[in-house]
Amino acid sequence: MRRDEFLKSLAALAAAGALPLHARAAANVKMMIPANPGGGWDTTGRALGKAMQEAKSADSVTYENKGGAAGALGLAQFVNGSKGDANAMMVMGAVMLGGIITGKPPVNLSQATPIARLTSEYNVFVLPANSPFKTMADVVAQLKKDPGSVKWGGGSRGSTEHIAAAMIASKVGVDPSKINYVAFRGGGEATAAILGGNVTVGGSGYSEFAEYIKAGKMKPIAVTAPKRLNNVPTLKEQGIDVEIGNWRGVYGAPGLNDAQRKALTDMVLAALKTKSWQESLEKNDWTPAVLTGPAFDKFVDDEFASLRATMVKSGMV
Structure with a gap:
């Protein structure tokens, strides 16, 4: 195989997410934060982006804040504007699930690709x-x-x-x-x-x-x-028998194949091992709660059911 053909093949494999992390060029990640600056999703997204750069799984990270409707406005923009983009990510969590249950937006979280639960707070x-x-x-x-x-x-x-x-x-x-x-x-x-x-x-x-x-x-x-x-x-x-936690995670764009999902998951997991991320956990009093793959898929489905039951019982739905 000629050198130019080899390089083309290498580029194709990298684009498909089929190469190990160290063998691919670092990504230019686009991070959707479906909330205004200053909140938990904003802090989480920027901390993750910094850690991804430290881990060299991302060459650069750009952030976009789109607040409103418990994240539904940002979710809609993410779903409609990033289909198939293997470098696009969106911060999400329990708040978004609750907002979807009450607001019933036209877009659905299931249209995006689950990547990982990161923390609980x-x-x-x-x-x-x-x-x-x-x-x-x-x-x-x-x-x-x-x-x-x-x-x-x-x-x-x-x-x-x-x-x-x-x-x-x-x-x-x-x-x-x-x-x-x-x-x-x-x-x-x-x-x-x-x-x-x-x-x-x-x-x-x-x-x-x-x-x-x-x-x-x-x-x-x-x-x-x-x-x-x-x-x-x-x-x-x-004397008030109430206990409830708030978790946060990240999703990828709609339409990712298995290899692209795995590549994005590996990028995130690499970031979670950095000194930068450990400092963020300590600074923000976040409890690590990492979950990926089918286990994360099931967790989100179970959370939807649990939150819906609680909200109906509380007269919120």
Whole structure:
């Protein structure tokens, strides 16, 4: 085989994803972040992109933020605009599943290609520093007195903090359909609303509020975890039997073949071994929860069923 023919064959194999990672030219990855800057998906996407470059599985990573409808707007753009693109990725997670259940968008997550679950994170509920309330017990007392007067601020409708708020109401004897939930398209908007005292109580992943908690601008009153995080009491130890986690992952474009899916999965797994990614886990209080292949496919299907059942029971669907 002549040298030019060999190089053409090599390029064809690389394009098809049939070469091992070290034998292919590093990819120019396009990362869709279906949320506004400043939130958990944004942080996750950019941390993964940085780690992929450190692992040399990506030569460059470009990011596009498209917030709205619990990720459905970004999902639609990703599904419609990246078909067959083996270098396109989209951040997603439990929030997107909840949004799809409540919003019923015209596009479906099943149109894209599952790649990997990356992390899990529990939510923290916080009060603005100048709040007249001091504890979750104070919030619950007001919720029982007048459900609509307690404004819960957090991610899009169907997010884990929205579901958690409904579950809290249900557990303390309040009709969950009466909760006053204010949805925001991104973590930045929610943070601003909490700091400005425009909501009674805010919810999100601990990492999104950490700097404000440390600065005394927000008061943490409960976490949705099975045990304390940064010494913040759990809902369960406060007599509210609620525990719910938020996970995040990545999908590839629609129409990828098995080889392309494996290549993209290998790129992600290589990134998760880097020092950069380990630092991101520690900095953001993320729990590693890596899942790929058929196991990830099944997990997403099971999550859809579980979330739908919880949301129906809570009067959200």
